[in-house]
Each structure stands twice: as structure tokens, then as C-alpha cells.
Amino acid sequence: MLAALVIETPYASLDQLGPALINWLNSAGVCAMLFLLLGEIFRWLWGKGSLVFHGLAGNLGQLSPEEVWKRRSLWLWLTLIGVGLVLALLGTVLGRGAGQGSTAWASVALLGWRLAALAAILAFAWEFILELLVCRARRIWALARLTMLETIRQKALWSFAVLVLLVLVGSWFIQVEPKDQWRTYVDILYRTLAILMVITATVLACFALPNDIRRQTIHTQITKPVRRLEILLGRMLGLIVLLTVMLFIIGNLGFLYVFREVSPMARAATMRARLYQLGELHFEELDNEGNWQRKRTGTDVGDEFVYRSHIRGGAPQEAVWTFYRLPPFLLDKSWQERNKRLTVEFMFDIYRMTRDYEGGGAGGVAVVLRFVNPRLWDAALEADYRREAQELRYKEDWDEILARKYGFYEVPLHIADLRTYSVDFPTAILERLREGGVLQVRVACRSFGQYLGMGPNDLYLVVGEGSLYWNFLKGLVGIWALTVMVTVLGVCFSTYVNALASMLLCWALLFLGLPQVQKFLGELGPETIHRMDVNPGGGPLEAMYRLARGLPMATPLPDNWGIALMQKIDLGYAYLFRAISGIVPDLYQYDRTLHVAEGFSIPGGELLMSLILLVGYLVPYILAGYYLLNAREIAA
Amino acid sequence: MSTNNQVNGEVLVETRNLTKVYLDFWGRKKKEALRALNLQIYRGEVFGLLGPNGSGKTTTIKLLLGLLFPTEGEALVFGRPGTDVAKNERIGYLPEESYLYRFLNAEETLDFYGRLFNLSPEVRKKRAEELIEKVGLSRDKKRPLREYSKGMRQRIGLAQALINDPELVILDEPTSGLDPIGTRWMKDLILELKAQGKTVIMCSHRLDDVQDVCDRIAILYEGELKELGRVDELLEIADLVELRARGVRLTEELKRDLEEVIRRHGGTVESVQHPTTTLEELFLRIVRESQLHPGRRYLPQVERSPMAAPVSAGSAPVESAARS
Structure with a gap:
């Protein structure tokens, strides 16, 4: 059996919703304040009147009673921004004056800032929100329907025939081992589908509105009681519905084809949807005083792939997975009675220090897995445990009795490099978790001279088996989210720039959103810009200075005001890069190929969180698209 | 209105x-x-x-x-x-x-x-x-x-x-x-x-x-x-007067009488003639007739005649096409 869930960067989960919302509020608040300020400056420069007096969209010159009301609401938000900023400033200044530990003033500053950020978002989005309230579903759907009909009748979906062809004849050209069929086919299908959907969605989205404007067909819409927001939403909705249907059809065809083709070996190995429970990994080491010391990492063997950390064979060093949270049903007595065993699966990297495996005739590295409830188990009880085990060894359920009593169960085995193993342990050990405690799985290596490498997701509990088809669909949701993203971006960009420029903008953003580029942008942030291990040589100005002076990257710089200023400017660059990384999408959140290909059920919470992040990411673009379309002279 | x-x-x-x-x-x-x-x-x-x-x-x-x-x-x-x-x-x-x-x-x-x-x-x-x-x-x-x-x-x-x-x-x-x-x-x-x-x-x-x-x-x-x-x-051209009359032929005597009357009122006659229809009216009439009589067509030899009468319902230079 071979299946690996190597996830270097964890996916966002619902636990992170609160911090994510705060981050969003901060970023969106700053952007909104900047846009309000810039808008006011440009309007003043171009003699178009004040934003405050004429509303945001630029066409509210003649004030009707509703618009007067709109303006008053806007004024309210602007006042709140002012109040919030004053509070934030006061909190910061007075907090500094009060010295360290002045949490009350810090809270005031934080509250003021958040109030200002929220009010800025509302001020910027106010016209949009009011417009949204008066939009009519029938009109939006009419425009969506028109978009769908247009796309279908202009034969724009023929590109999908290419994928159908690829799916149908692809296996003729792909040579894979039977055991790898599922993961290879799923990988190819998902990636091809993602590329095709992104290209199709970008082209359709970026050309929809510009074509309408170029052919002047939009004139007959604008001159009807249609709001521009309805046009924007209608276009987006039509494309999203159509592409969703296409994705569903092609995805299902692909599923049927792959399902039919896969060998029995691959079905057993990866064509599954394991419901898994991850634990938190830490390492423990016995110090000279005989105490176990907790560590974040194990021994560094110099491997470039830093995902895994190692423990030394035959040494008092253990890798410990702690399962702080278990699905509630595992603690249910009736479930435990029905299911006497629970499975743990794992896969470790063996870092060999000798030519061959040690550990006896079994041909692998000797490993021992200990399932422990630390509330019940203590190393001092080991002698009692072994004695009792000897006495009960003829009883069929000896391990259950002891697991229940001592909160301990042990499995020694030999393992090979990067191969997935499955071990069952008695659920009796979970019984007393109801009283308190946690489940720990402690792994030790017994083969002298060998190292075992482990990453956070290398060991997990298999708590059930999900539906394979449902999991496949959940995987498609990632591609769907990507499709929605480029559709919305494309339509929004095309409200102002032409179709080709919109397409280039979309693809540039997607490129910046690739995990590798995101990582790079992240490293250019203010926290790491001056860190020697991440950015040797410092920020751009410092790097230029070093180049000009011929200074090596590690040479300390002189301590003077010029260098300090240079580093401050570099810090400014770092904040700019942070802002840039905020406007690009995090595509990693939507790539779920690994889960489906390796046979793991995609956690619903993570999927939901990725969709929430998508909404949070797209809302500012929709706002911008609306204002740009509203401010545009369609017939100019 | x-x-x-x-x-x-x-x-x-x-x-x-x-x-x-x-x-x-x-x-x-x-x-x-x-x-x-x-x-x-x-x-x-x-x-x-x-x-x-x-x-x-x-x-x-x-x-x-x-x-x-x-x-x-x-x-x-x-x-x-x-x-x-x-x-x-x-x-x-x-x-x-x-x-x-x-x-x-x-x-x-x-x-x-x-x-x-x-x-x-x-x-x-x-x-x-x-x-x-x-x-x-x-x-x-x-x-x-x-x-x-x-x-x-x-x-x-x-x-x-x-x-x-x-x-x-x-x-x-x-x-x-x-x-x-x-x-x-x-x-x-x-x-x-x-x-x-x-x-x-x-x-x-x-x-x-x-x-x-x-x-x-x-x-x-x-x-x-x-x-x-x-x-x-x-x-409206304020210093011009248009007169239309039905049931009378435009003779030299009539022209002279009209000139006399106009002169007595201080004006001069610029032209006295039969009115013409507009090209639009003519075209529409022909189309209407063609719809009523689908077989009729234009006779080329008539076109060459400078004296051909204008096309009208009564004296159209058209002939009935042979019907099979």
C-alpha cells in the first residue's frame, strides 16, 4: 500500500476564520482608506467635485432625495473613520506614555483602528451595498441567461471537446504501474481540467463585456431600467453557471473513465476516501538528568527537504503525535463496543547511515509505536504492564484489558523507506479519554545507526471511509473555485480595460498566486526582509549598496544614520510587497489533487474555509469592477 | 396639438x-x-x-x-x-x-x-x-x-x-x-x-x-x-403664395388672368404649372400595383421614348406577362 499526504503548508481551516477576518478587515480597511483619499485627490485635480459632495460613482451630480440620503450615510461613515483614527492615535500615543503593559490603551487603539477600517470599508462600499439592495433577480438572471445562450450559440465551449478526447485516449500514451493508476489518472485529469477551465473562463470572462461594448449591444441594455451592477452580476452569474455545468459533466465523465480503467491494486491502495484525523507532532528527547525534553524538531540530518525531521535509532528520542481533538463518535461507548480496533496509518523516511537495513531478519528498520493516554500511563508502570501481559497472554482480549487499564498499547514492527503501513490498536484505550487525557502515538526507532524522518502528516488515524465519488466532487470544488475566481476577475478587469489587457492581468495574477511565487513574496515581507537566513544581503537598497561597495552578503554594515535610513526604506518596500501579496490569490488553497489522488477525504471544514477565503478575496474586485463600470461612459 | x-x-x-x-x-x-x-x-x-x-x-x-x-x-x-x-x-x-x-x-x-x-x-x-x-x-x-x-x-x-x-x-x-x-x-x-x-x-x-x-x-x-x-x-416662405385648383386646365388665358390679379395686389407671378408628385409617392404606387398584379412588367421600348407618359394606374406602360 502506498499513499502519502505530504502537506508542507497546512490548508486554512475554520479555526482560522477569526484571524482571517481580522486580517481581511485590516487589509481591506487600509485599501478602502487609500482609495477614498486618492479618489478625493483625483476628483479635486480633475475638477470633478468632491467625493463627499458628489458620491462615489461620479454620476450623482443632480441630487434626488435618495441621493441626499446616500450622501448623509456616506458622511456618517466618514465621521466614524475620523473618530476611529483619532481613537487609534490617542490609544497609541497615550499607551506609549503610560509605558509597558498598558493594555487598556492598546485595546483602545486597536478598537479605534478596527472601527476606522470597518467604517472605511462601508464608506467605500456604501453605494454598492445600496445598489445591491435594489437589484432585481429577474434582470440578473435574464442577463445570465443571455450570457449562457451567447456562449453556447457561438460555439465557445468546443474547447472542452479537447479534454474529452484527452480523457478518452489519454491512457494509450500514459505508461503507469498498475498501483499508481488512480493517482496518475486523477492527477492528469484534475490538472488538465484546471488548466482548461482557467483558460476558457478567462477568455469568456474577459471578452464578454468588451464585446458587448464594441458591438454596442450594451446600449440597448443600459437604456433599459437595468443597473450596471446587474449587468456585472448577470455576466458573472451566466458564465459561472455555464462553466459549473461543464465542469460537472466533464468531471463526471473523467471519473467514470478513470473508475473503469483502474486496476484492483490501485483500488486498494489509493482509490479510497479515508477520513483521517491528524495529530500535532513534537519530538522528545531524554536529557542528561533523565528527564524527557520537549522539542519542536528532531535531529537535523542535513536533508534539503525540511518537511521531515529525524529521530536517531537506538537513542532515547521519540516522535510524538498528540491527538488533542478526536471526532466525538470515537469517544462514544456504543461505537467503541462495535469497533474494537482503530487504524493508524503512517509512512516514514529512512535516512540510512549504514549500507543495509538493520533490525533483524524482517528486512527493515525496527520501529516501535506506542499508543498512550498520558493521564493513565507512566513509565514506572511498564514492569507491571509487562508482567500482566505475560499473565494474560492466552486471553483473546488481553490487549484490550490492558489498554483500558493502563492507557497503553505497543506495536513493534519493521518498516521500509517511504512505504505506508497500517497498524490497528484497541479502541479500549479511548474509553477512558472520556474522563480526560489525550491520545498520543509515540514512535521510537530501535535500529542503531539509522534515522527515521517524520513530518506532521506522516501519521494519522483512519477514522472512517468516505464516499469516493463525493470526495472526487470535493476535489472538483477546488477547480470550480479557481474557475469562479478567474471569471470574476476577468469580468471586473474588463469593465475598464480591453479584453486582451484583462486576460493578461488575470494570468499575471494567477502566476503571482502560484505557491512558489507566493512563498517568494512572503519572504519579502517586513518580518523577514532583514533576516539573514531568509534574505541574505537585505532589501533592494541594501543589496544595491552592497553591490556598489563590493561588500559580501554576510558582512555587517556600519552603524550610521544613512544605513538606518536605507534599511527603513527597504522596510517600506517590504510593506509594498506585502500589499502586493494581498491582492494576488492564494491558489494553493484550491489545489486538492493530492487528497483525491492519494485517497484521503478532503476535510469539509477546510473546503468551506477555502470558499470563504475566495469570497473575501473577490469582494474588493467586484466592488472595483462596479465602480469602474459605473464611472464609464459606455458610448464614449 | x-x-x-x-x-x-x-x-x-x-x-x-x-x-x-x-x-x-x-x-x-x-x-x-x-x-x-x-x-x-x-x-x-x-x-x-x-x-x-x-x-x-x-x-x-x-x-x-x-x-x-x-x-x-x-x-x-x-x-x-x-x-x-x-x-x-x-x-x-x-x-x-x-x-x-x-x-x-x-x-x-x-x-x-x-x-x-x-x-x-x-x-x-x-x-x-x-x-x-x-x-x-x-x-x-x-x-x-x-x-x-x-x-x-x-x-x-x-x-x-x-x-x-x-x-x-x-x-x-x-x-x-x-x-x-x-x-x-x-x-x-x-x-x-x-x-x-x-x-x-x-x-x-x-x-x-x-x-x-x-x-x-x-x-x-x-x-x-x-x-x-x-x-x-x-x-413657410412668407413672400410666396401657392395656389392649387382642381377641375380647370392651365390655358394661356388663365395664366394671363392670374398674372393680372396678382399684379393688382402688388405681386409678380413666378410660375404657373401642373404640380408633380414626389418620387417616393411614385415608387410606392408602383410597388402597390406590382403587389396587386404580380405578372406585370416594364416595357423597355417605352423607356426609350422621350414622349412616354408618366406611369399611372390608368396608363401604365406595362403588359401582362404570359401566364403558364
Whole structure:
């Protein structure tokens, strides 16, 4: 059996919703304040009147009673921004004056800032929100329907025939081992589908509105009681519905084809949807005083792939997975009675220090897995445990009795490099978790001279088996989210720039959103810009200075005001890069190929969180698209 | 009627100092399309915007419809600014080229625009059927618009403009590209709309069309209003008198008598002759006759004769084609 869930960067989960919302509020608040300020400056420069007096969209010159009301609401938000900023400033200044530990003033500053950020978002989005309230579903759907009909009748979906062809004849050209069929086919299908959907969605989205404007067909819409927001939403909705249907059809065809083709070996190995429970990994080491010391990492063997950390064979060093949270049903007595065993699966990297495996005739590295409830188990009880085990060894359920009593169960085995193993342990050990405690799985290596490498997701509990088809669909949701993203971006960009420029903008953003580029942008942030291990040589100005002076990257710089200023400017660059990384999408959140290909059920919470992040990411673009379309002279 | 409206003063459309200047990317002046236009259009009249290409007719209409934003001044329709969406509930607009979706057929087109007016399915269906019948496209209602001729597209364009039973109909070059039959049909329809009490604004550079249907006109040239008033008043030549009489032959004696009378009143006779019909009238009569008598055709030898009588119902130089 071979299946690996190597996830270097964890996916966002619902636990992170609160911090994510705060981050969003901060970023969106700053952007909104900047846009309000810039808008006011440009309007003043171009003699178009004040934003405050004429509303945001630029066409509210003649004030009707509703618009007067709109303006008053806007004024309210602007006042709140002012109040919030004053509070934030006061909190910061007075907090500094009060010295360290002045949490009350810090809270005031934080509250003021958040109030200002929220009010800025509302001020910027106010016209949009009011417009949204008066939009009519029938009109939006009419425009969506028109978009769908247009796309279908202009034969724009023929590109999908290419994928159908690829799916149908692809296996003729792909040579894979039977055991790898599922993961290879799923990988190819998902990636091809993602590329095709992104290209199709970008082209359709970026050309929809510009074509309408170029052919002047939009004139007959604008001159009807249609709001521009309805046009924007209608276009987006039509494309999203159509592409969703296409994705569903092609995805299902692909599923049927792959399902039919896969060998029995691959079905057993990866064509599954394991419901898994991850634990938190830490390492423990016995110090000279005989105490176990907790560590974040194990021994560094110099491997470039830093995902895994190692423990030394035959040494008092253990890798410990702690399962702080278990699905509630595992603690249910009736479930435990029905299911006497629970499975743990794992896969470790063996870092060999000798030519061959040690550990006896079994041909692998000797490993021992200990399932422990630390509330019940203590190393001092080991002698009692072994004695009792000897006495009960003829009883069929000896391990259950002891697991229940001592909160301990042990499995020694030999393992090979990067191969997935499955071990069952008695659920009796979970019984007393109801009283308190946690489940720990402690792994030790017994083969002298060998190292075992482990990453956070290398060991997990298999708590059930999900539906394979449902999991496949959940995987498609990632591609769907990507499709929605480029559709919305494309339509929004095309409200102002032409179709080709919109397409280039979309693809540039997607490129910046690739995990590798995101990582790079992240490293250019203010926290790491001056860190020697991440950015040797410092920020751009410092790097230029070093180049000009011929200074090596590690040479300390002189301590003077010029260098300090240079580093401050570099810090400014770092904040700019942070802002840039905020406007690009995090595509990693939507790539779920690994889960489906390796046979793991995609956690619903993570999927939901990725969709929430998508909404949070797209809302500012929709706002911008609306204002740009509203401010545009369609017939100019 | 228009005079009464002017007196009653129910203004539907008003422009106040309306100015439109096109700017380039850097905000520099590119073209002044309209300069301080002041107009009032009253309920129930047919108003024509007249002028050569580039005179600002279409710009005025686009400003009224919110397709362009004024640089200065105001464009008010039903008392609301041109950019106000709600006013569009009461407006029907036929663009110059009838920019419709060519992948839709006539029924789908009207259904789509009906949805934009938030009409219920029953009302949409009823109105679509009535309008398709009215514009004479019943036989072609299932064909996509890309297969339509220019005249047919103009008809369906007009139908979409009327889907909401508007109070104000704005027509941008409604007869452009139409053949004389289409032109006459369009003009009859405009007069029918007027008879129904609707207000019509049309812009055109075809002077005869405007003359035939408009109550009042505004003449624009290079973005400026050059003339505004009732068509009959503007076209009246005050120092010329036209006399029409039936049942009398134009003899030398009659000419002399008329000259004598005119001279006694201090004037001079410029010409006395039989009136001629318009080419449009002639063309339409021939088409009507051809529809009534499909076999008839023109005799070439008659064309060569300089003395050939004009074509008329009684003495047409046509012959019956042999019928098989």
C-alpha cells in the first residue's frame, strides 16, 4: 500500500476564520482608506467635485432625495473613520506614555483602528451595498441567461471537446504501474481540467463585456431600467453557471473513465476516501538528568527537504503525535463496543547511515509505536504492564484489558523507506479519554545507526471511509473555485480595460498566486526582509549598496544614520510587497489533487474555509469592477 | 396639438446648457461635440433633431439616455437626470444600427428585453406576440437575427423599443438604410405613436423624413443649436403664395388672368404649372400595383421614348406577362 499526504503548508481551516477576518478587515480597511483619499485627490485635480459632495460613482451630480440620503450615510461613515483614527492615535500615543503593559490603551487603539477600517470599508462600499439592495433577480438572471445562450450559440465551449478526447485516449500514451493508476489518472485529469477551465473562463470572462461594448449591444441594455451592477452580476452569474455545468459533466465523465480503467491494486491502495484525523507532532528527547525534553524538531540530518525531521535509532528520542481533538463518535461507548480496533496509518523516511537495513531478519528498520493516554500511563508502570501481559497472554482480549487499564498499547514492527503501513490498536484505550487525557502515538526507532524522518502528516488515524465519488466532487470544488475566481476577475478587469489587457492581468495574477511565487513574496515581507537566513544581503537598497561597495552578503554594515535610513526604506518596500501579496490569490488553497489522488477525504471544514477565503478575496474586485463600470461612459 | 402642449407646458425632456466635450486620456480637449444646448420637448409631440454628420444629434440622444455623461449642464428626462436608471422604465430607444443580439430570434429578443423591464412571463409573451405581429415579422420570428435583412432588424429593433409601452420613444436615425417601403412603414408607425399620445424624439439627416413626421425640429450644426421651431412655420416662405385648383386646365388665358390679379395686389407671378408628385409617392404606387398584379412588367421600348407618359394606374406602360 502506498499513499502519502505530504502537506508542507497546512490548508486554512475554520479555526482560522477569526484571524482571517481580522486580517481581511485590516487589509481591506487600509485599501478602502487609500482609495477614498486618492479618489478625493483625483476628483479635486480633475475638477470633478468632491467625493463627499458628489458620491462615489461620479454620476450623482443632480441630487434626488435618495441621493441626499446616500450622501448623509456616506458622511456618517466618514465621521466614524475620523473618530476611529483619532481613537487609534490617542490609544497609541497615550499607551506609549503610560509605558509597558498598558493594555487598556492598546485595546483602545486597536478598537479605534478596527472601527476606522470597518467604517472605511462601508464608506467605500456604501453605494454598492445600496445598489445591491435594489437589484432585481429577474434582470440578473435574464442577463445570465443571455450570457449562457451567447456562449453556447457561438460555439465557445468546443474547447472542452479537447479534454474529452484527452480523457478518452489519454491512457494509450500514459505508461503507469498498475498501483499508481488512480493517482496518475486523477492527477492528469484534475490538472488538465484546471488548466482548461482557467483558460476558457478567462477568455469568456474577459471578452464578454468588451464585446458587448464594441458591438454596442450594451446600449440597448443600459437604456433599459437595468443597473450596471446587474449587468456585472448577470455576466458573472451566466458564465459561472455555464462553466459549473461543464465542469460537472466533464468531471463526471473523467471519473467514470478513470473508475473503469483502474486496476484492483490501485483500488486498494489509493482509490479510497479515508477520513483521517491528524495529530500535532513534537519530538522528545531524554536529557542528561533523565528527564524527557520537549522539542519542536528532531535531529537535523542535513536533508534539503525540511518537511521531515529525524529521530536517531537506538537513542532515547521519540516522535510524538498528540491527538488533542478526536471526532466525538470515537469517544462514544456504543461505537467503541462495535469497533474494537482503530487504524493508524503512517509512512516514514529512512535516512540510512549504514549500507543495509538493520533490525533483524524482517528486512527493515525496527520501529516501535506506542499508543498512550498520558493521564493513565507512566513509565514506572511498564514492569507491571509487562508482567500482566505475560499473565494474560492466552486471553483473546488481553490487549484490550490492558489498554483500558493502563492507557497503553505497543506495536513493534519493521518498516521500509517511504512505504505506508497500517497498524490497528484497541479502541479500549479511548474509553477512558472520556474522563480526560489525550491520545498520543509515540514512535521510537530501535535500529542503531539509522534515522527515521517524520513530518506532521506522516501519521494519522483512519477514522472512517468516505464516499469516493463525493470526495472526487470535493476535489472538483477546488477547480470550480479557481474557475469562479478567474471569471470574476476577468469580468471586473474588463469593465475598464480591453479584453486582451484583462486576460493578461488575470494570468499575471494567477502566476503571482502560484505557491512558489507566493512563498517568494512572503519572504519579502517586513518580518523577514532583514533576516539573514531568509534574505541574505537585505532589501533592494541594501543589496544595491552592497553591490556598489563590493561588500559580501554576510558582512555587517556600519552603524550610521544613512544605513538606518536605507534599511527603513527597504522596510517600506517590504510593506509594498506585502500589499502586493494581498491582492494576488492564494491558489494553493484550491489545489486538492493530492487528497483525491492519494485517497484521503478532503476535510469539509477546510473546503468551506477555502470558499470563504475566495469570497473575501473577490469582494474588493467586484466592488472595483462596479465602480469602474459605473464611472464609464459606455458610448464614449 | 404641439402648440397646445407648449402652452400647457408639460415638458418631458429638457436640456439646460448641455455641453459635451470629449477628452483624451490626459484630460485634454479632443472635440467639443455639443455646446450649451437648451431644449424643451413637450408631451405628445414628434420632435426632430436635424443636422449633418457630427453635428451632435446622436450625442444629445446619448446624453439623454445616460450613455454619455454631460461635461456641463443638465440633460433631464421626466425631470430626472439622464444617468438615472428609473426613468428608463418609461422610455423606448431604437439605436441607429439596431444593435441587437444576432444569435437570438425575434421572440427571444423581445423576451429578453421584457425581462429587463421586469415584466411577468404572461405580459412578456402577450406583448411579444403583439409587437411581432405589428412589425410584420410573424413568419420570421423563429429565425436568428443574423439572418435578418437591415429592414427586418430595424423592425425588430423598434419592437424591442416598444416592449414596455413607453411614453417617450427615442429613435436614432430610424430610416437609415431602409428602402422606401421600409421608410414609409417607419414614418407611418411614428405617426401612429403620435396618435397614441406618445412623445417621439427622432434624429435624422434625411430631411424629407423629418419634414413628413415632425411637429418641431431643432437644427444642429457643429454642436450648436442653429434653429428651433415648428416645421410648418420654419418651412413657410412668407413672400410666396401657392395656389392649387382642381377641375380647370392651365390655358394661356388663365395664366394671363392670374398674372393680372396678382399684379393688382402688388405681386409678380413666378410660375404657373401642373404640380408633380414626389418620387417616393411614385415608387410606392408602383410597388402597390406590382403587389396587386404580380405578372406585370416594364416595357423597355417605352423607356426609350422621350414622349412616354408618366406611369399611372390608368396608363401604365406595362403588359401582362404570359401566364403558364
